[in-house]
Each structure stands twice: as structure tokens, then as C-alpha cells.
Amino acid sequence: MKEFVVSRHASGSTDDSSPRSAHFRADDRGVLTWADNGAESLFGYSSGRFPGMTVRHLVAGSEDDPFSPAHEETLNHGQKLTLTFRHANGFFFTGHLQLGASHLDEDNAASAMITLLPEASLERSRLRQIEIGAKLGTWDLGVQNNNIHWSEGVYNILELRPGAEVSPEHALFYFQAGQTRIRAALRRCLRTGKAFAFDLPILTAQQRPRWVRLTGNAEYQGELVDKVSGVLVDITPEHDQTLKAQRWRHLLDGMLASTDELIMAVDPEFKVILINEAAASQFETTFNLRPAAGDSLPELLQQYPNENRLYRRLWQRAMERDFFCVEMPLSQQDPDLAVFEVHFHRLTDGAGTVIGAVFRAQDMSEKVGQGTLSYVTSHDPVTGLLNRREFLHRLKRALLNKAEKGNAHALLYLDLDHFEKLNDTHGTGACDRYLRALAMRLSSRIRQRDALARVGGDKLAVLLDNCDENEARKVAENLRLALGELTLEWRNQSLSCTASAGLVPLPSQIDERPEDLLALAADLCQTAKTAGRNRLHVHRDPGNLAAEEQTSVRLQQLQTAMTNRAVELRFQSIRPIASVTWGDNIEILSRLKVSSEATSWGPGEFLPLAERFDLASQFDRLVVAETLAWLARNPLMEPRLKMCCFNVSQGSLMDSAFASEIGPLLAESNYAPSVFCFEVQESDAVRDPSAVEELCHALHELGCRVALEGVSGTGQSYNLISRLPIDVIKLDGKLMKSMMDEPVQQVMVESLHRVAEVSGKITIAQYIEDDEMLKQARALGIHFGQGYRLASPRPLDELAPPPWQDVVN
Numbered sequence: 152m153k154e155f156v157v158s159r160h161a162s163g164s165t166d167d168s169s170p171r172s173a174h175f176r177a178d179d180r181g182v183l184t185w186a187d188n189g190a191e192s193l194f195g196y197s198s199g200r201f202p203g204m205t206v207r208h209l210v211a212g213s214e215d216d217p218f219s220p221a222h223e224e225t226l227n228h229g230q231k232l233t234l235t236f237r238h239a240n241g242f243f244f245t246g247h248l249q250l251g252a253s254h255l256d257e258d259n260a261a262s263a264m265i266t267l268l269p270e271a272s273l274e275r276s277r278l279r280q281i282e283i284g285a286k287l288g289t290w291d292l293g294v295q296n297n298n299i300h301w302s303e304g305v306y307n308i309l310e311l312r313p314g315a316e317v318s319p320e321h322a323l324f325y326f327q328a329g330q331t332r333i334r335a336a337l338r339r340c341l342r343t344g345k346a347f348a349f350d351l352p353i354l355t356a357q358q359r360p361r362w363v364r365l366t367g368n369a370e371y372q373g374e375l376v377d378k379v380s381g382v383l384v385d386i387t388p389e390h391d392q393t394l395k396a397q398r399w400r401h402l403l404d405g406m407l408a409s410t411d412e413l414i415m416a417v418d419p420e421f422k423v424i425l426i427n428e429a430a431a432s433q434f435e436t437t438f439n440l441r442p443a444a445g446d447s448l449p450e451l452l453q454q455y456p457n458e459n460r461l462y463r464r465l466w467q468r469a470m471e472r473d474f475f476c477v478e479m480p481l482s483q484q485d486p487d488l489a490v491f492e493v494h495f496h497r498l499t500d501g502a503g504t505v506i507g508a509v510f511r512a513q514d515m516s517e518k519v520g521q522g523t524l525s526y527v528t529s530h531d532p533v534t535g536l537l538n539r540r541e542f543l544h545r546l547k548r549a550l551l552n553k554a555e556k557g558n559a560h561a562l563l564y565l566d567l568d569h570f571e572k573l574n575d576t577h578g579t580g581a582c583d584r585y586l587r588a589l590a591m592r593l594s595s596r597i598r599q600r601d602a603l604a605r606v607g608g609d610k611l612a613v614l615l616d617n618c619d620e621n622e623a624r625k626v627a628e629n630l631r632l633a634l635g636e637l638t639l640e641w642r643n644q645s646l647s648c649t650a651s652a653g654l655v656p657l658p659s660q661i662d663e664r665p666e667d668l669l670a671l672a673a674d675l676c677q678t679a680k681t682a683g684r685n686r687l688h689v690h691r692d693p694g695n696l697a698a699e700e701q702t703s704v705r706l707q708q709l710q711t712a713m714t715n716r717a718v719e720l721r722f723q724s725i726r727p728i729a730s731v732t733w734g735d736n737i738e739i740l741s742r743l744k745v746s747s748e749a750t751s752w753g754p755g756e757f758l759p760l761a762e763r764f765d766l767a768s769q770f771d772r773l774v775v776a777e778t779l780a781w782l783a784r785n786p787l788m789e790p791r792l793k794m795c796c797f798n799v800s801q802g803s804l805m806d807s808a809f810a811s812e813i814g815p816l817l818a819e820s821n822y823a824p825s826v827f828c829f830e831v832q833e834s835d836a837v838r839d840p841s842a843v844e845e846l847c848h849a850l851h852e853l854g855c856r857v858a859l860e861g862v863s864g865t866g867q868s869y870n871l872i873s874r875l876p877i878d879v880i881k882l883d884g885k886l887m888k889s890m891m892d893e894p895v896q897q898v899m900v901e902s903l904h905r906v907a908e909v910s911g912k913i914t915i916a917q918y919i920e921d922d923e924m925l926k927q928a929r930a931l932g933i934h935f936g937q938g939y940r941l942a943s944p945r946p947l948d949e950l951a952p953p954p955w956q957d958v959v960n
Contacts, residue, residue, distance in 0.1 A: 154251030159193065173194070219825075225825055231248070233247055279303055289383075290381060299322070328351060329365075344369040348365070363383055363387075366381040448462060470507070475494075476532065490515045492535070496511075533587065534590040536590050539604065562614060564652065566651050567648050568648060573646060619656075654675070655668055712746075720741060739795065740944050786821065795826055797830065801835045831859055864902075886900060919936040919937060924938075
């Protein structure tokens with residue numbers, strides 16, 4: 152229960168007859184339970200109207216709802232909200248709202264005690280609540296008169312009207328599959344006093360199948376059984392869960408039996424949880440022992456101390472890491488044994504507790520052939536690509552070939568961008584999987600005579616055989632683009648990366664060392680990273696140097712403009728379309744004034760450059776600071792401004808200090824933090840939902856709101872809406888446009904709006920460009936609209952109200 156105090160915003164009136172404050176109380180659902188006389192006068196409703204009315208009836212719109220997450224955070228910190236309220240006569244007024252001192256949410260849990268409920272106080276209504284909550288009912292059978300009594304719970308389980316006339320034979324009809332068993336249990340209990348309990352199926356009066364548990368106990372009068380009483384419990388959910396688990400077990404057994412790969416799982420004490428036939432047979436072939444579920448691996452391998460120590464370390468490592476891969480024979484005793492590619496995975500329960508590990512092994516004999524030892528020493532164990540030593544050997548052989556025959560060869564070096572951050576975010580196991588997927592994709596894009604190798608943790612090299620510089624450039628670009636298009640789905644998250652590339656045509660001189668050429672290609676990658684990443688640099692390529700010089704000039708212009716705070720602030724209004732609300736809702740837009748150019752730069756010109764050189768987060772903070780400074784110069788905007796939206800770049804998402812650095816700026820402002828809303832692109836949220844979720848919590852702690860912008864209606868959209876603590880949903884412009892011609896898209900828009908309504912979020916339709924689109928959005932009940940049909944972008948100064956002197960004149 153909360154008590155609120157509402158005081159009317161001073162408007163310069165000298166009329167003291169109108170009330171200035173009111174008190175009312177509301178429960179956690181926002182339903183009013185009490186209001187004083189001041190509330191009656193302030194809002195225009197009679198005192199009897201308030202109980203049962205929701206708080207939303209008293210405010211102008213959902214953005215003024217004090218129960219919204221952003222407003223609740225502000226109130227819980229003891230701060231005051233400035234809201235727009237609605238009078239019973241239909242006009243709006245501005246007021247302040249804060250929590251009352253006497254009815255804040257209070258819990259006496261610290262001093263409460265749990266006591267045994269006295270038997271006499273178990274009233275019928277309390278019993279009914281217990282039976283409904285536990286889905287059970289009680290019954291009894293009298294020995295003397297054969298009378299049977301049911302509680303309401305039994306009637307409810309059988310889907311009968313409580314008190315309906317039911318004979319014993321009629322009752323047994325619902326237990327058709329268990330009639331004989333029930334009769335026998337009752338006779339035995341009456342004769343011997345032995346209790347019974349068993350599960351059986353029933354068919355309710357509504358012809359719905361259910362599973363119940365029937366229990367019975369004898370009650371004595373003297374030495375004779377006088378009554379049999381018991382409980383009927385609806386266990387349908389538990390029974391369905393058991394059946395589902397059994398089906399999954401059968402499915403798992405079938406999957407394990409259908410593969411030739413070796414699969415085995417152990418618990419933290421290295422006891423076998425499950426093992427398929429292929430693994431058991433291979434284990435028996437290797438160690439002359441056949442493991443089964445429940446066996447202890449250390450005990451099985453007592454006669455093989457080296458393997459025992461090795462497997463203990465591997466299994467322990469598997470339980471400490473998400474995933475890793477090794478290539479090894481199952482035993483070190485015989486060098487002729489086949490080599491297996493073994494994948495270890497950690498197993499956790501729903502709470503994240505480690506419950507064991509599983510390994511999956513694949514025989515590499517067909518891939519390796521007879522040269523097992525040669526393969527192991529020349530290939531990378533994670534990706535199966537050539538390793539650095541073997542690649543340098545083949546590069547040296549290519550140099551000799553070029554000197555003897557004059558064939559053109561090229562060396563391509565790929566350095567993954569921000570791979571360390573990917574590893575820190577998702578873990579080694581996910582990145583190993585990504586590298587293997589990447590190796591498969593790149594291998595499919597080169598010829599069989601080309602050589603692809605992993606020469607470092609996040610570095611790959613390709614030797615393009617008999618390939619001149621022009622052709623090598625095309626291949627390099629294709630490989631770089633193919634790498635950037637690869638997306639790996641891992642535990643409901645998407646892993647993707649780009650690469651900086653360096654291409655070196657092989658020289659004619661045989662005195663060049665392979666190590667030096669590889670170092671030269673690595674240096675080219677570094678210059679590509681400095682120039683902005685995700686690009687190709689070619690050795691002795693003047694065109695690239697010119698482009699690099701031009702980029703350097705524009706970067707200098709960008710840095711100078713940001714240093715001089717040369718930002719042109721603009722805004723676009725966000726208009727209510729579902730209902731009338733008072734106040735200004737805007738999105739802040741920006742351009743950069745560059746002194747050397749006549750026109751200012753639009754976002755399409757400076758944002759790619761800012762993101763490339765990690766200046767995007769700094770620019771976002773600059774826009775926020777300049778906007779707050781403008782608002783400070785225009786204090787009359789405070790009661791009018793309801794929502795002010797800022798765009799958040801991907802750089803700010805990755806900047807953990809973004810929220811903490813704008814916090815002091817917001818604290819110095821006279822405007823409530825709940826006015827400010829930060830928009831996150833859906834594409835950025837899909838790419839890194841964890842970073843977005845962390846930013847949402849940080850902004851909510853400041854009292855701000857968060858919007859998910861560009862919501863496209865895909866399955867990922869619904870996943871993000873349910874996962875992320877957002878307050879506003881901005882529907883994608885393409886979705887709104889396609890809605891006009893495709894009924895399916897209209898259903899998607901309506902579905903997104905309903906999800907938003909249920910979860911208390913605001914919806915904004917973007918790109919409202921004509922009357923028909925506006926009409927359709929309004930018909931769907933979308934709260935706000937944004938687009939050229941409603942308002943065009945304008946300089947922010949045009950939003951400012953006229954000076955007070957001008958209004959008076």
C-alpha cells in the first residue's frame with residue numbers, strides 16, 4: 152500500500168480558494184483505496200468515486216503513471232515527480248507527486264513469527280483456499296451408515312458442481328480404469344486398517360482426462376474401524392512432467408544409439424552418468440573394460456595410471472570451463488591407436504551449478520589417414536587447420552617454386568577485430584566453436600591447393616597458390632566479407648566478428664624469409680586496424696595510402712569539431728495518436744559543424760567515422776551535455792517536457808562508464824531524470840543483449856527510461872522485449888510501411904502493441920508519413936507516432952517557449 156501526496160503546481164494565480172494538495176492511497180496494482188477531501192476538490196470527483204478507481208484515471212497518460220519503473224525508482228529515493236493530471240471535467244493541470252510519510256510500503260517480516268494455525272480456526276473459507284491452491288480435496292466413508300462426504304475440492308477436481316447429487320456407483324464411473332483397485336483398497340482398509348495410496352487416471356464430468364493420487368487411512372472408535380478418510384490430489388502436471396521426461400529419455404537414448412561418435416557424461420565425482428554403445432565398445436577395445444552408468448572412472452582405470460591422471464585433469468578442466476577441444480588417442484600405451492577429436496562440455500543445472508561434464512569424440516582416422524603423428528604435429532587441435540609451423544614450411548616451398556618457375560603466389564593475413572572482447576563476453580568454449588565454424592566457412596571459399604592456417608589465437612593466414620595480385624585482391628575481399636557475414640548462435644546469443652586483412656604478393660627473391668613475410672602481412676593488418684578495422688591493405692598499394700590519408704584528414708576534422716563542441720541540436724516531435732496528452736515529447740537529433748566546409752555533416756557522414764575510431768560514445772555524451780545545457784537556459788520547458796529521447800550508439804553500449812558519466816549531468820539538471828529516454832537499436836541488442844541489459848539497469852538506477860528502437864517483429868524482438876527491462880518500444884519504420892500492404896505485418900504490429908500494453912510499456916510508431924498510415928496506427932491503439940506527417944525535424948531553438956515578457960506584452 153502506498154500513500155501519495157499531490158500538490159498543484161504554482162501557476163501565478165492569487166486565488167487561494169482552490170485546494171493546493173490532496174492525499175490518496177493505492178495498492179500495488181495502482182487501485183485507489185482511500186482519498187481525503189482535498190482529493191475530491193482537486194480532481195473534481197465525489198469521495199465515493201475514488202475507491203476502485205485506478206491511478207491512471209487521474210493522470211494525463213501512461214507516461215505520467217507513478218507506478219512505471221522509472222517513476223517508482225524516483226519516488227523510492229524520496230524525490231518528487233512533476234506530472235500532468237486530468238480533472239474530472241476534462242482539463243489538464245500540472246502538479247507535484249511524492250510518497251506520503253505514513254504509508255510507504257512496509258513489511259513486518261523481520262519481526263513476524265510463523266505459528267501453528269489452531270485447528271479451531273480452520274474455517275470453511277480457509278479450507279477452500281487451501282484446497283484450491285493445492286488442487287486437492289478431502290473425503291471420508293462412514294462404516295455404520297456407508298455415508299460418503301466430499302469437500303468442495305473433490306467436486307472441483309471431478310469438475311462437478313459442489314453439492315451435486317452423486318451416488319457411489321456414479322462416483323466410481325469417473326475412475327473407470329481403477330474401479331476394482333479402489334474397491335479392493337477400501338475393503339482391505341476397513342478389514343485390516345491398512346492405509347493405501349496410489350495414482351490412477353480419471354475422466355472428469357467435462358470429459359477431460361486427469362491423473363490423481365488417492366490416499367486413505369482408517370479411523371478407529373475403540374478397537375474397530377469406524378471411518379476411512381483420505382485426500383484426492385490432482386497430480387496431472389507432475390504426471391505430464393514425468394511422461395515428458397520419459398519421452399526425452401527415450402529420445403536421448405535413440406540419439407545416442409544413432410551416432411558413431413563416442414559420447415559419455417560423468418558427474419563431479421567422475422562417476423558415469425550416461426554412455427552410448429559406441430563409447431562403451433571403444434573403451435572396452437582400448438582398456439579391456441566396459442563401463443556402465445554408475446561406474447567410477449578412476450576405479451576403472453586403476454591399472455592405467457597415466458591415462459587415469461590424464462582423464463582426471465581433462466574432466467576437471469571440463470567442469471571449470473564451458474567448452475574445449477583436444478585431439479588425442481584414447482590411450483598413450485599404443486602409438487598406432489586412432490586419434491580422436493574430443494570435445495569436452497561443462498554441464499550445469501538451471502541455477503548454474505556444475506553437475507558434471509560430457510565428452511564427444513570423433514575418430515579422425517579417415518581424415519588423418521595413416522599419418523597420425525604427422526597430422527597431430529602439423530594441424531591446429533581446435534580448428535583442424537594447418538598450424539603455424541606447417542604454414543611456414545609451405546610458404547617457404549611456395550617461395551622456391553616462384554623463384555624456379557615464376558608462378559605468382561600471394562600471402563593473406565587475417566586478424567580478427569575485437570576478438571578478445573568476444574572471448575571475455577562469451578567465454579573460450581563459444582569462441583572455439585566460432586573459430587571452427589569460421590575455419591569451415593573459409594575452407595569452402597578457397598581452392599584445394601591453397602593453404603589455410605591458424606597462426607595465432609585470433610589470426611589466420613592463407614597461401615593463395617598460382618594467384619596474381621588482382622585475383623588475390625578479389626579472393627581476399629571475398630574471404631573478408633564471408634568472415635563478416637558469419638553468425639554463430641550460442642545459447643540464445645549471436646556471435647559475429649570482422650577482420651582486418653593484409654595482402655602480400657610473394658616476391659621473386661628467394662632470400663626472403665617466410666617469417667619476415669608473415670610479419671610484413673601482420674604489419675599491414677595493424678595499419679588496417681588503425682585506419683578503422685574491417686578493411687584490406689595490400690603491400691605497395693598507392694590507392695590504399697591515398698584513402699588512408701583522406702581518412703586521416705576527416706578524422707582530424709571530426710576531432711576538432713567535437714573539441715569545439717560544434718554540435719547543431721535539432722529535434723523531431725513525437726505526437727500522441729491514441730489519446731489526448733499534454734506536453735512535449737521529442738527525439739534529439741544532431742549535426743556537426745565543420746569549419747572547413749560550408750555545410751554541416753549529417754549523422755551518415757560522421758557516425759561511421761566516429762564508430763570506427765571509438766569516438767561514438769564520446770559524441771553521445773557531448774549531445775546529452777549540450778541538450779541539458781540548452782534545457783537549463785530554458786526553464787519554462789520543465790512542466791512541458793514529458794519525454795526527451797537520445798540515440799545510443801554501439802560504442803556507448805560497450806562503454807561501461809557511459810551511464811556513470813552522464814549521471815552527474817542529470818543530477819545537476821532541474822528536470823526529472825524520468826523525462827530522459829535513451830534509445831537502443833534492436834540490431835545492437837541482438838548482437839550483445841547482455842551489454843544492453845547492463846546499460847538498462849544502470850540508466851534505471853539514474854531514474855531514466857530506455858527505449859528499444861527499430862523493433863522489427865521477429866522472434867528475436869519478442870525475446871528482447873521479454874528479457875530487457877525497457878520502457879518504450881519504437882516500432883521499425885519498414886514494419887510500419889509494409890503493414891499497409893501486408894495483413895501479416897499488421898498482425899505483427901498489433902501483437903507487439905498488445906505485448907507492450909500488458910507489460911506496461913509505451914509504443915511509438917515511426918515513419919508516419921501519410922494520413923492512411925496515421926489512421927491505421929491510431930486504429931491499432933499505438934500510443935505515439937513520429938514521422939513527417941506529424942512533424943518534421945527542426946532546430947532545437949524553435950522548441951523554446953517565448954520569453955515571459957513577450958507573453959505578457
